[in-house]
Amino acid sequence: MKRSTVNAIIREGDAFIRSFGYVMPPFAYWTPEEMKARRDASAGVFDSRLGWDITDYGQGKFDELGLFLFTVRNGRFEDMKKGAGMLYAEKIMITRKDQLSPMHRHVIKAEDIINRGGGKLVLELFMPDAEGGIDPKAEVSVPVDGTIRKLPAGGLLKLDPGESVTLLPGVWHAFWAEGKDVLIGEVSTVNDDLTDNIFREPIGRFSDIEEDEAPLHLLVSDYERWVG
Ligand SMILES: [Fe+2]
Numbered sequence: 001m002k003r004s005t006v007n008a009i010i011r012e013g014d015a016f017i018r019s020f021g022y023v024m025p026p027f028a029y030w031t032p033e034e035m036k037a038r039r040d041a042s043a044g045v046f047d048s049r050l051g052w053d054i055t056d057y058g059q060g061k062f063d064e065l066g067l068f069l070f071t072v073r074n075g076r077f078e079d080m081k082k083g084a085g086m087l088y089a090e091k092i093m094i095t096r097k098d099q100l101s102p103m104h105r106h107v108i109k110a111e112d113i114i115n116r117g118g119g120k121l122v123l124e125l126f127m128p129d130a131e132g133g134i135d136p137k138a139e140v141s142v143p144v145d146g147t148i149r150k151l152p153a154g155g156l157l158k159l160d161p162g163e164s165v166t167l168l169p170g171v172w173h174a175f176w177a178e179g180k181d182v183l184i185g186e187v188s189t190v191n192d193d194l195t196d197n198i199f200r201e202p203i204g205r206f207s208d209i210e211e212d213e214a215p216l217h218l219l220v221s222d223y224e225r226w227v228g
Contacts (some may be wrong), residue, residue, distance in 0.1 A: 001062060001207045006054050007216040013054075013068045013094050020117045020183050022092060025072060027051065032218050032226060039227050046227060048074040049193065049220045057102060058204030067101045068094040071220065075190040080108070091186040095121070095177045103174040103200040105132070106167075111188035113173075114164035119180030121159040125151060126172040134172050134200065142166065172200070193220075 017024065027045050030038065039046065053069040056062040072090045079085030089109075095101060097119060105128065115121040127138040140151040143166045144159070151157060157165060158178070164185075167173055197205050206221040218226050 001054075001056050001060060002210045002212045003215055004213045005062070006207070006209065006219065007213065009054050009062070009068060010052060010216055013070075016094055016181065017070075017092060017183065022116070022183070024070065024092075028070065028217070030217070032215055032222075035218050035223075036227050046223050048076075049223070050074060051220050051223075052217050053193070053220045054207060055205065056207050057199075058206065058208055060208075063096065063099060065100050065102060066096075067099070068096075071191065077108075077190050077192060080190050087189055089186075089188045089191040091188075091191070092116075093184040093186060094181060095175060095184060096181045097177045097179065100176050101174060102203060103134075103172055105172045105198050106169050106196050107132075107198065108169060108196050109188050109191055110166070110168050111186055112164050112166050113159075113175070114185035114187065115159040115161050116183040116185045117161045118177065118182040120178040121163075121175060121182045121184060122178050123157045123159070123165060123173050123175045124154060125157055126153050128170040128172065132170060132198070140171075142171065 027042065027050065045051065050071045050073065053071060056066040059065050070092050072092060074089040075086035079087050125140045125142065126134045127140055129135040135153060137153050140153060140155055141148055142157065145164055149157060159165060193205055215222065
């Protein structure tokens with residue numbers, strides 16, 4: 001994906017998020033130079049991989065296959081082992097109308113996926129089999145705002161604005177927006193996007209960036225190369 005495209009998606013996404021009254025934290029707007037200058041004083045931003053995450057899953061067709069994410073907070077994996085401490089994470093995301101986030105599951109992370117506004121959020125769901133793979137037959141049973149919803153394998157769960165679903169580790173999910181773009185909230189246990197996404201198809205998690213202009217803001221996947 002070209003850097004100029006990423007910059008445009010950040011600008012459009014920021015305006016979309018603001019239109020719902022959600023305000024991003026100040027570090028969202030640091031320039032790449034400010035990020036470098038704050039590497040030590042704001043180590044938590046980099047160590048917890050907070051920030052912008054515009055992904056086309058490495059496939060180069062963002063409008064069809066992609067997701068806008070911003071990690072607002074993220075806990076510590078060591079605390080998960082202790083069972084106490086910062087065990088949680090929050091993301092704000094945008095899935096565009098008919099833009100697929102591909103089928104995947106998590107090993108560690110439990111997540112609530114929340115429709116915060118816009119169109120309908122559609123999730124395709126499967127339960128895991130004994131090896132963790134997709135069970136093509138098992139009935140899907142998931143809590144929607146505390147009420148169990150049952151669907152056939154591969155059934156489509158449609159969430160209206162305000163509704164949310166709890167996805168426990170192992171549950172396979174893909175999602176997209178219907179009718180209009182959707183602002184998605186994610187409240188989860190600690191998030192590790194480097195290791196905790198298992199995709200059905202062999203695809204990447206981050207975008208390959210072609211540098212055709214200067215970055216407006218760095219992506220989480222830029223930190224290692226740009227900031228160190
Ligand atoms: Fe997920």
